[in-house]
Amino acid sequence: MAQSLVLTLLGGAVLRVSALSDIYVNYVKPGFRLPLVVAGLVILLLGVLGVAKEWRRPYPGKGPGQDGHGHGPWVAWLLCLPVIAIFLISPPPLGSYAAERDQTPPPRPAPVGAYVAIAPGTATAMPVGEFIGRAWGDPNQSLRGRQVRLVGFVVPSKKKGQWYLTRMQLRCCAADAFPLKVAVLGAAAPRADTWVEVTGTWVPTPYDRLPKGTVAPEMKATRVAKVNQPGEPYE
Amino acid sequence: MSDRTTLDWTADPDSPVPPPSWGRRAPEAQVLPWVFAALVGFLLIGNLLLAPHLTAPALRTWSTIFVAICVQAIPFLVLGVALSAAITVFVPPSFWTRALPRRPYAAVPVAGAAGLVLPGCECASVPVASGLMARGVTPSAALAFLLASPAINPVVLVATAVAFPGQPVMVLARFAASLAVAVLAGWAWQWLGRPGWLRIPDRAPVPGESRMSAFLSAMRHDSLHAGGFMVVGALTAATLNVVVPRSWLAAVGDVPVLSVLVLATLAVLLSICSEADAFVAASLSTFSPTAKLAFLVVGPMVDLKLIALQAGTFGRAFAARFVPLTFALAIGVSLLVGWVLL
Numbered sequence: 001m002a003q004s005l006v007l008t009l010l011g012g013a014v015l016r017v018s019a020l021s022d023i024y025v026n027y028v029k030p031g032f033r034l035p036l037v038v039a040g041l042v043i044l045l046l047g048v049l050g051v052a053k054e055w056r057r058p059y060p061g062k063g064p065g066q067d068g069h070g071h072g073p074w075v076a077w078l079l080c081l082p083v084i085a086i087f088l089i090s091p092p093p094l095g096s097y098a099a100e101r102d103q104t105p106p107p108r109p110a111p112v113g114a115y116v117a118i119a120p121g122t123a124t125a126m127p128v129g130e131f132i133g134r135a136w137g138d139p140n141q142s143l144r145g146r147q148v149r150l151v152g153f154v155v156p157s158k159k160k161g162q163w164y165l166t167r168m169q170l171r172c173c174a175a176d177a178f179p180l181k182v183a184v185l186g187a188a189a190p191r192a193d194t195w196v197e198v199t200g201t202w203v204p205t206p207y208d209r210l211p212k213g214t215v216a217p218e219m220k221a222t223r224v225a226k227v228n229q230p231g232e233p234y235e
Numbered sequence: 236m237s238d239r240t241t242l243d244w245t246a247d248p249d250s251p252v253p254p255p256s257w258g259r260r261a262p263e264a265q266v267l268p269w270v271f272a273a274l275v276g277f278l279l280i281g282n283l284l285l286a287p288h289l290t291a292p293a294l295r296t297w298s299t300i301f302v303a304i305c306v307q308a309i310p311f312l313v314l315g316v317a318l319s320a321a322i323t324v325f326v327p328p329s330f331w332t333r334a335l336p337r338r339p340y341a342a343v344p345v346a347g348a349a350g351l352v353l354p355g356c357e358c359a360s361v362p363v364a365s366g367l368m369a370r371g372v373t374p375s376a377a378l379a380f381l382l383a384s385p386a387i388n389p390v391v392l393v394a395t396a397v398a399f400p401g402q403p404v405m406v407l408a409r410f411a412a413s414l415a416v417a418v419l420a421g422w423a424w425q426w427l428g429r430p431g432w433l434r435i436p437d438r439a440p441v442p443g444e445s446r447m448s449a450f451l452s453a454m455r456h457d458s459l460h461a462g463g464f465m466v467v468g469a470l471t472a473a474t475l476n477v478v479v480p481r482s483w484l485a486a487v488g489d490v491p492v493l494s495v496l497v498l499a500t501l502a503v504l505l506s507i508c509s510e511a512d513a514f515v516a517a518s519l520s521t522f523s524p525t526a527k528l529a530f531l532v533v534g535p536m537v538d539l540k541l542i543a544l545q546a547g548t549f550g551r552a553f554a555a556r557f558v559p560l561t562f563a564l565a566i567g568v569s570l571l572v573g574w575v576l577l
Contacts, residue, residue: 003455005270010309026305027302027303035310036306038313039314043313049451081466089280091298092299094296097296122255126561149422175473176514
């Protein structure tokens with residue numbers, strides 16, 4: 001019976017993060033909501049039916065072969081751990097701690113060659129990943145001289161006079177997240193983990209003069225504004 | 236009064252308590268709802284009071300990764316467990332003896348290939364394989380099924396394709412290498428194995444249990460079992476992710492054969508369910524594709540929870556021989572397939 005309660009708790013926790021709130025986007029991609037809701041319902045149902053079955057069982061209980069396993073596997077107790085983590089720690093999306101740890105350069109995006117031209121004059125909003133792709137892989141250098149707006153969180157840099165505007169990218173879940181960083185020049189660094197919108201222009205760095213270890217394209221900021229964390233924290 | 240009632244226990248005023256079979260619950264039933272209520276209350280209050288203060292960056296990063304692995308794996312786990320319970324309960328035992336060839340050496344590849352259509356994670360495949368043996372299937376064929384089913388079933392292949400977007404060759408390599416290892420291990424057991432090494436369990440169905448009830452019990456048991464071991468894997472993976480500097484992994488990742496051995500060992504230690512291991516493999520971005528393939532091939536066939544399950548089901552004498560055999564075959568075949576395909 002205890003373990004049916006574990007299942008009930010787990011199902012409840014899965015539904016709490018997927019059906020009843022948007023917390024699940026901190027952990028997995030947004031398209032994963034439906035499978036999560038279905039899985040949460042199934043687990044909850046299994047748990048509730050199990051509790052009901054054990055509840056109806058008459059006193060002497062534990063007959064031979066009851067459930068095949070009277071006590072169930074001990075390892076099942078570990079299923080309480082994610083439930084406890086979800087409620088007690090309520091893990092946030094990955095922030096500057098994770099972004100700073102990951103020193104390996106992300107794979108350089110393949111040159112697409114099909115980026116749309118950016119209108120001059122107004123500042124164009126774009127994902128950080130697209131900015132990096134245009135900065136590194138666009139033979140037409142469509143970013144040159146154009147104003148862009150990027151949203152991300154602040155990661156301090158070891159180098160003087162710059163900090164990173166960062167967005168984590170997921171392939172699947174937060175365990176494989178890697179940071180997309182753009183070095184921001186010409187503006188004082190806000191506190192780490194603050195979400196900001198930076199307006200500025202790309203500082204071109206030719207491929208052949210890329211110093212070793214430089215993985216982030218640079219951008220000269222004209223305006224830095226604090227913003228709320230976007231609904232989907234990853235890219 | 237005594238002339239009106241006959242069977243009701245209140246008819247006898249001398250009886251101090253109702254008989255035990257009347258209206259009483261099993262002992263734990265009286266305590267557990269309160270424990271449960273206390274736990275739910277603790278979690279809800281803790282969510283309000285404690286969560287704002289647990290802000291150490293390392294702890295939060297660790298917990299995000301831990302919860303993310305669990306959340307990502309759970310739907311795959313539920314799907315696999317549901318299908319495996321349905322197959323165990325609703326497919327009649329006679330089907331297997333009719334479907335497999337009589338000669339053992341021919342039955343091994345057929346049983347291995349049958350893993351393609353029978354989903355289930357490795358925790359489920361051990362009981363299924365022991366059930367097959369109890370119903371008269373040659374042990375070596377049942378073992379080939381045991382190894383192949385968690386590695387090459389559709390759920391796992393889809394999960395692998397999702398985890399490695401744009402790399403369909405990884406799915407192909409995983410399929411080919413896993414099937415080859417399963418068939419080779421089955422043949423090796425047929426050739427070298429002695430009957431005394433393997434304890435064939437006797438699985439009698441619970442009398443009087445309806446099919447639906449058996450299905451739900453199997454599913455509950457498997458999801459608790461597999462889910463628990465999945466948490467072990469998520470704990471280890473999250474801890475390694477936060478504690479081990481990436482530069483160490485990167486340093487190992489550069490050495491060709493060593494990196495394969497390291498990831499194969501990691502697969503044994505992490506014991507991640509096959510429905511979720513592709514996602515962990517994809518996150519080990521500093522390693523070569525061959526090393527990741529070894530991780531994917533070894534994981535569903537040899538890991539700590541499987542060794543425990545196999546030793547518990549078939550006996551220690553079996554596990555002591557079968558586990559090293561499978562591990563060596565898995566590494567060899569992964570190197571070969573990785574060299575050819577990746």
